[in-house]
Amino acid sequence: MSVHRLRRALRMIVEFWVPLGILGVVMWLGSGWFTHQVFSQTYSPANQITINNTQQVNLSFSVTILSIDAEIDRQSSNTEVGIRTGGSSLQELEFEYPFVNYADLERAIAQDLGLQPEDIQDLIRYRLY
Template sequence: MTKLTKGNLLRIVCILASLILGITAIGYVPPVFGQANNEPAPFQTQPYPTVKLAVDLTIVSIDAEINRASQTTQVSIRSVGSLLEEIDFELPVTEYSDIERAIAQELNLTPTLIHPLMRYRID
């Protein structure tokens, strides 16, 4: 049976925190109180889970802010009738047709359905 010390208690707390938060500390051994503090190994997080999400949305507008300097477009999709009221993401394209095609592909729609909802702003 292991004696419960401050160092062991700290290790138990770290293990419980890693189980609850999904964080692993590979190679990290917490310092025992009163000892020199060595640099801990960097934290490594578990990969985020991939989730397929099927949601019925009524899209009311799609705003695209084109940044020619960085060759990216910030997209904001506004919807009603769902918990997801706004979806934001970035695309690595700046041409109108490419933007509409990429958004349509992300939403599994056709560009002809996307086009009337589009509003553009160029920076």
């Protein structure tokens, strides 16, 4: 009886596990070859986009200015300005200015927004870095 079980176990190994192992090795080698083929190809798009002309668009709209936050970085001599707005789908404007002097900054913001520097002084908050 034990010889019969041994033959059956050997037959199961030969009929199931050996082909399964061979299939695994073939899949492993095939996926390695396929990966090499895909990653060794260079990418060159057929049509490259070139832009010959640029257009400038001027916008004008009416918003309510809620606050102006100026973050002054004295080391880089730059100021980042965030302007929160209301009454429009436009929520925030961001500007960057190449100076840190308060008066120059207020004049530049007023000029960009079409306001008076006195109006800017009432709304602006400064943060120094």
